[in-house]
Amino acid sequence: MRERLRKELGDPIFEAWIAPLTLESWDKDELKIGAAKPFVRNWVINHYVARIERAFRAEQAEPAALNVVVTQAQPQVAAAVSKAPVEIVPAAPLSPPPSNVAYMPHVSPDAAAGAMQGLWSRMLHPQQTFDSFIAGQANEFGLGAAKAFSEGAGDMPLLFIHGGFGYGKTHLLNAAALEFRKRGKKVLFLRAEDFMRHFLGALYRKDTLAFKDELRTADVLIIDDLQHICRSTATASEFLYTVNALADLRRRVVIAADRAPSALEGLGADVKSRISGGLVVQLGKPDRDTRLAILKARAADFARLRPEVRIPEEVLDRIADLEDASPRDTIAIFTKLATYADLTKKPVTAEMAEEAVGMRASGSLSPKTSIEDIQKKTAEFYKLDVRDFHSPQRARRVARPRQVAMYLARKLTTRSLPEIGRRFGGRDHTTVLHACRRVEALCNEDALFKQEVDFLSQMLSKLN
Ligand SMILES: Nc1ncnc2c1ncn2[C@@H]1O[C@H](COP(=O)(O)OP(=O)(O)OP(=O)(O)O)[C@@H](O)[C@H]1O
Structure with missing residues (x-):
């Protein structure tokens, strides 16, 4: 470079x-x-x-x-x-770096070791176990496969879990990690973005060999949100190398993504074929009974912490009715109502549940408005490609529409700031927050811009 x-x-x-x-x-x-x-x-x-x-x-x-x-x-x-002149007058370097190094900080061995340590720093969620995962028709095969895989059954070195947002993929990965650890295995659990960041960091520190060696010390590699790895071909190749190396050592790899291996755009045929050769399971959308069981389990957890707050069963029933909701969506409504009851000391009623559910169904918080829809329509409107929203481009013609799309994602979905950031090329939650504030401020200053944003917002709400 x-x-x-x-x-x-x-x-x-x-x-x-x-x-x-x-x-x-x-x-x-x-x-x-x-x-x-x-x-x-x-x-x-x-x-x-x-x-x-x-x-x-x-x-x-x-x-x-x-x-x-x-x-x-x-x-x-x-x-x-x-007010420097346009003509560049070459000057002596301000603080000359070593002659063979560009953009490279002086990395002490300690710092490099620290960077590797960061690889292992993910905390596991103690409550997301196989026992707390509620099984139904749509996910029992996935649950069974993940459980058996982490108990060491079968010969396949790789398990791939795919399914929609909020369907429980991370829960299963976490449960698998806990199970592997219980069995004394050294588990490396990373989101795809973390893998990418650590790899690129190693690339710039020029110690990719140390990175490779470090990965190979894992008995089990668990990668969440693999779809995000497709953004860099170098990272995807490194990922394949790691999976192959671990498979040769008869270690285990568990991967989750929001789509099937064949639909992972940007991944080479070699990676796809490697993944498809493993055990591939899909998590479907849980049916009403499963959604209700998940809500009941949440309510029981909540009751243990706040025994004085009562959430009637008819409230849970009403939330479970929400046909298109993922477990995450239903849990979000429950949490909202339970928190309200806890803070106000007022009972939650069926009417309140009706209102919360109605709000989502009416489009103001519709679970049907997906971030993908928002990105697609916003890109169309501004004559961009959706991929521009994931790219590092900062030119205003891309950056402003990206901010609008982030704002709409915040307004029209229940997704959290970090999650929205992740869906926009793995950006930080502060970037999303900044985008929302910027769009709000611009709407106040510029009537035309406000019209654009309102138009997109209405169009997206009508999609449902
Ligand atoms: N079958 C289930 N039983 C109990 N809890 C569940 C179940 N499915 C999902 N959940 C809960 O729903 C929430 C969202 O699940 P999770 O984060 O695992 O979804 P995900 O598929 O990884 O979503 P994303 O792709 O957006 O990251 C978590 O709190 C999880 O514990």
């Missing part, structure tokens, strides 16, 4: 502006590059960010966002030179 940029920009410019930059962090897919002074930061942003992004892309590393930050504030210098 260093050589690519040097060739494109020429030695003097490269040495003056690019070489002194440092890689500050790579967190949640945000690549933070450090500049020593505000002036340098502004100059790099205005002149070189697009090239830097292109160079990353050419190396098949696609950070969701690229930011340049000032590593040491020197306001007086910034003020004096912020």
Whole structure:
């Protein structure tokens, strides 16, 4: 990458502006590059960010966002030179990096070890066990397979679970992780984005070998939301390498994704075929009885914590009626009502349940309005490709519609900020929050923009 940029920009410019930059962090897919002074930061942003992004892309590393930050504030210098001439006068590097390193912080062995430690830091949810997973027609095969797999049954090294949002995939992965641990196995449980982030971090630290070795120490590798790995071909190849290496060592791999292996766009045929060769199970949408049983279990948990709060059974019945709701959706309505009762000390009535359920069914919080619909319609409206919403592009023609889509996802679905961020190319929840505030502010300032947003909002509500 260093050589690519040097060739494109020429030695003097490269040495003056690019070489002194440092890689500050790579967190949640945000690549933070450090500049020593505000002036340098502004100059790099205005002149070189697009090239830097292109160079990353050419190396098949696609950070969701690229930011340049000032590593040491020197306001007086910034003020004096912020009106810099357009002509670039090559200057001596501000703090010369080692000659063979671009964007590379000095990583001590300790820091590298720390980065590897982060791989293992995921906490397991003690309540998401096989016992607390309610089985029904739509998911009993998945439950049985996950249980047997984590008890060591069968010869297949890989289990792949797919199903809709909120259908219980992560719950089953967590339960499997707990079970494997109980059996003394060393479990590595990562979301696809975490895998990608750690891998790309290792790439920039130039210690991918250590990363590979570290992964191979796991007895069990569990990956959630595999669909997000497709964003970088380098990561997808690394993932395949890891799965193959673990399979050769007769270790086990459990994967979850929102779609079947064949529908994982962006993954090569080799990865798909590797996955399809494992045990593939689907979680369907639980039927009414299962939804009611899940709600009853939640109510019992709640009653143990707050015995004074009463939630009548007819309330649970009414919530379970919601035909298109996933377990997550029904649990969200229950939690809302139970929290209301707890805070106000008022009983929850069937009418309140009716109202909460009605709100969702009417479209203001409709479970039918999916983030995918929102992305599709918003992209169509602004003449973009949905993939632009997942990309790191920050050009206004993409960034503003992306913010609108995030705002609509927040308004029209019950998805949390982190979840919305994840669906928009693995962005951070603070990015979503910022987008929502920005869109609200713009709606107040600009009547035309407000009309656009209202139009999209109404159109999406009518889809249901
Ligand atoms: N069959 C079930 N029994 C008990 N709880 C369930 C069941 N299915 C889902 N849940 C609960 O619903 C919530 C959402 O489930 P989970 O997070 O596992 O969904 P998911 O399929 O991983 O969704 P996403 O793809 O959006 O990450 C969790 O609180 C989970 O415990």
